[in-house]
Amino acid sequence: MRLTDCFAELMAxxxxxxxxxxxxxxxFSEVQSDIKRLLTASEEVMRQEGISADDYNEARFAIC
Structure with missing residues (x-):
């Protein structure tokens, strides 16, 4: 899995x-809640796939 795959659902x-x-x-509150949920899900993918936290945080910065 690639790092970008962590954020595929959020980008979609x-x-x-x-x-x-x-x-x-x-x-606004619903959209905000959806985005927070998708970011939390992306963190779970990061953990499951063994992606480094530093790489994930740099990618999250670019996405957000």
Missing amino acids: YVAYFLRNKDQNNLP
């Missing part, structure tokens, strides 16, 4: 949200 969510922002009237 944000891309979908931006593409459909005019049709989605989601409250």
Whole structure:
């Protein structure tokens, strides 16, 4: 697994949200909650795949 795979779901969510922002009237709190959940899931993938925390944090900085 590549480091970018940790963030695939998050990137897909944000891309979908931006593409459909005019049709989605989601409250900020819901979007924020979804993004936090996806970041937590990406941390779990990092741990499961043995990716170093430093590499993960640098990639997360670029994503966020």
